[in-house]
């Protein structure tokens with residue numbers, strides 16, 4: 407928060423792909439006094455947030471809320487539906503897919519990690535520049551004639567790369583192979599920013615978190631379930647207690663939890679859901695697409711490669727920017743933070759030092775994004791990175807020429 411070589415004034419620019427800036431409206435809602443989590447008012451709040459979340463996940467089925475970061479909800483998803491030694495098929499899209507894979511190993515599962523082989527002209531792994539290749543999943547499932555694989559796990563919006571994956575295509579691949587594996591999807595950084603349809607896409611467990619498109623602080627996370635996932639959870643034998651869906655789903659019917667829930671984050675969630683509903687999800691998605699296009703216009707004008715190499719799956723949530731060979735992206739980020747009080751996302755795992763990430767999600771608008779792009783452009787120049795042109799000028803042109811999507815009520819959406 408505090409820039410290292412200056413007295414900070416004005417707001418810090420939190421331009422990482424989550425946690426995203428928390429709107430004042432949500433901060434105010436969270437400042438209300440904590441109430442009795444077994445009292446009558448609480449049940450109203452509990453039912454309201456669960457019903458609102460069902461709309462955001464686009465599901466008619468239960469959504470479980472945990473007082474945990476997204477990693478907890480990853481674990482919850484795995485322990486509820488698997489048994490010791492089960493095979494799970496995972497797909498390497500980037501750092502977060504890698505961490506989920508590692509967690510499956512630690513839980514005593516047998517994860518198999520599919521990936522596109524090799525690296526491309528940037529020297530970076532191809533699999534970290536493209537989305538899930540559904541045909542690889544289909545082929546692997548066809549080969550699994552004994553149905554040893556119990557679940558297919560993919561990341562919808564890979565936050566380490568800015569690449570999305572076509573979840574409906576993964577569902578079609580599982581169905582085409584006539585395989586009974588569950589489909590489990592991490593949309594921790596996609597929910598409430600990128601279009602996501604739990605029921606329509608046939609997802610069995612969706613994992614998400616609070617600190618991205620929902621514009622909340624970190625600290626609560628979610629599992630959306632399908633009836634098939636609920637049925638499988640009743641016979642799955644990996645140890646589960648705190649994460650077990652059954653007791654939570656049962657008590658949630660009256661708006662309560664079997665333990666002390668995170669009351670003030672739930673106030674914030676209720677406010678966030680109101681804000682999303684006022685705008686309408688299609689407008690929220692269009693707003694993110696437009697910001698992403700504006701940011702990509704800037705990156706292209708600088709002449710730097712975008713981490714996502716397939717324009718069909720560009721993330722609406724963040725854009726990864728590859729720095730030229732010899733330019734340490736971490737040193738660049740540090741310089742930008744020190745000089746301009748602007749935080750950018752780091753290159754993670756196999757991308758460390760090779761790229762940085764610009765978050766364009768949640769509570770931003772054209773002008774906050776323009777300011778962030780100015781900070782990046784000044785930083786690139788100070789670091790001596792040769793630029794093909796002005797990204798700031800290109801983004802200004804794009805934002806000025808492209809009208810904002812309008813809310814349901816007809817008011818412009820900032």
Ligand SMILES: Cc1ncc(COP(=O)(O)O)c(C=O)c1O
Nearest residue numbers: 475476477502565592594595615
């Ligand atoms: C796609 C994805 N999955 C999982 C996680 C882990 O979530 P958390 O850090 O909230 O535990 C993150 C965090 O950024 C993420 O972006």
